[in-house]
Amino acid sequence: MPTARRLSEDIAAPAASFSFEFFPPKSDAGERTLWTAIRELEPLRPTFVSVTYGAGGTTRDRTVRITERIATETTLRPVGHLTCVGQSRDDLRTVLGQYAAAGVRNILALRGDPVGGPGAPWTPHPGGLDHGDELVALVAGLGTFCVGAAAYPKGHREARSLEADADVVVAKARAGAEFAVTDFFFLAEDYLGLVERVRARGCDIPIVPGIMPITNLAQITRMAELSGHPVPASVVARLEPWADDPEGLRAEGTEIATQLCDTLLAEGAPGLHFYTLNRSRATRQIYENLAPAPVG
Numbered sequence: 001m002p003t004a005r006r007l008s009e010d011i012a013a014p015a016a017s018f019s020f021e022f023f024p025p026k027s028d029a030g031e032r033t034l035w036t037a038i039r040e041l042e043p044l045r046p047t048f049v050s051v052t053y054g055a056g057g058t059t060r061d062r063t064v065r066i067t068e069r070i071a072t073e074t075t076l077r078p079v080g081h082l083t084c085v086g087q088s089r090d091d092l093r094t095v096l097g098q099y100a101a102a103g104v105r106n107i108l109a110l111r112g113d114p115v116g117g118p119g120a121p122w123t124p125h126p127g128g129l130d131h132g133d134e135l136v137a138l139v140a141g142l143g144t145f146c147v148g149a150a151a152y153p154k155g156h157r158e159a160r161s162l163e164a165d166a167d168v169v170v171a172k173a174r175a176g177a178e179f180a181v182t183d184f185f186f187l188a189e190d191y192l193g194l195v196e197r198v199r200a201r202g203c204d205i206p207i208v209p210g211i212m213p214i215t216n217l218a219q220i221t222r223m224a225e226l227s228g229h230p231v232p233a234s235v236v237a238r239l240e241p242w243a244d245d246p247e248g249l250r251a252e253g254t255e256i257a258t259q260l261c262d263t264l265l266a267e268g269a270p271g272l273h274f275y276t277l278n279r280s281r282a283t284r285q286i287y288e289n290l291a292p293a294p295v296g
Contacts, residue, residue: 003154006178007047007048007079007146007148007179007275008146008179008206008236011047011179011206011270011271012179012270015271016182016265016269016270016272017047017048017208017261017271017272018044018046018047018272019046019047019048019049019050019079019181019271019272019274020041020046020049020050020175020273020283021049021050021052021190021210021273021274021275022034022038022050022051022052022066022276023052023277023278024049024051024052024053024059024062024066025062026059026222030278031066032280033278037276037278037281039278040280040290041276041280041283041284042076045075046076047077047080048076048077048078049076049077049079050067050078050079050080051080051081052081053081053082053278060095063080064095064098064099065081067099068098068099068102068104071102071104072102072103078104079094079104079106079107079108080099080106080108081108081110082095082099082107082108082110082135083087083112083135083137084110084111084112084113084124084128084129084130084131084134085111085113085114085115085125085126085136086115086125087125087128088125088127088128089127089128091125091128092128092129092135093138096145097189098271099145100145101281102126104228105144105145105146106145106146106147106148107139107146107147107148108148108149108150108181109132109135109139109148109149109177110132110135110146110149111131111135117145118157118227120226132149132150132172133149133171133174134175136149136172136175136176136177137220140177146178146179147176147178148177148178148180148181149169149172149173149177149181150180150181150182150183151169151182151198152181152182152183152194153182153183153190153194153209154183154190154227154228154229155229156161156168156228157227157228157229162193162194163197164255166197166198166200166201167201169194169203169205169261170198170201170202170203170273172205173203173205176203178206179206179207180204180206180207180208181207181208181210182194182207182208182210182273183210183227184211184223184224184227184275185209185229186231186232186235186260187232187234187260187261188264191207191269192267195207197225199222206270207270208269208270208273209269209271209272209273210273210274210275211260211261211263211273211274211275211286212277212296213253213254213257213274213282213283213286214239214249214253214256215250215253215277215279215281216246216249217236217239217243217249217253221236235256238252238256239253249280250281253287254282254286254289255280255281255289257282257286258286258289258290261286262290
């Protein structure tokens with residue numbers, strides 16, 4: 001999306017931002033599915049789109065390649081993901097150079113999950129970085145990119161407390177992050193509590209809530225457990241009656257997400273960031289359900 005404004009300015013603008021996140025597929029067939037979703041979502045003119053790294057940084061090259069292709073072959077504004085996992089400072093600068101060469105000017109800087117997956121012990125690369133705020137500082141110090149960071153409404157699984165977790169968000173902002181995107185969650189009060197804690201520390205960084213439409217209960221339950229925070233019982237209770245009805249579950253899951261989005265926007269969230277799982281149907285339905293619909 002050609003624009004003279006920084007991404008952080010568009011996120012902070014009065015009109016709600018609307019963005020999508022994809023993951024790098026493991027096969028050519030999966031990549032075709034991804035590109036179908038990208039093309040179906042492109043007409044909605046999102047504020048930005050992003051492509052994650054795989055667990056333990058395993059899909060770095062594919063992530064960079066897909067992000068480059070989005071930058072050069074679509075009208076979308078890509079945000080390149082970057083993590084500390086398994087990379088030296090020189091490796092990180094090399095990836096940033098690849099992004100810059102493709103015209104990518106926005107980076108989401110995250111520490112990333114350990115190589116063993118969420119919950120495994122974290123071991124930094126000997127020539128790398130240990131914390132997300134250090135990566136934010138490295139990227140911001142180049143002066144080339146608008147940098148975003150991660151935030152966690154229910155706290156990162158390694159955080160000592162919600163208060164300590166809010167301190168981390170503030171540290172990332174002080175290191176140069178211009179916006180934050182949250183992990184997915186299901187209760188508005190979790191997001192609103194995070195924003196309140198960050199604001200109480202004198203930090204006004206825009207915090208975009210991450211939304212995961214529930215279309216498969218077993219899948220979302222597993223993903224939530226990996227994050228360290230199970231799906232709330234109130235949400236499970238709404239979905240369980242549809243356990244043997246995939247279309248009914250999809251409809252109820254979409255309605256739950258729509259209600260959450262309506263509440264978040266009414267409470268002042270700057271926008272919505274959708275974890276699409278490389279499928280467009282649920283995200284497009286929620287977009288249509290929202291009134292008034294966000295404008296990218």
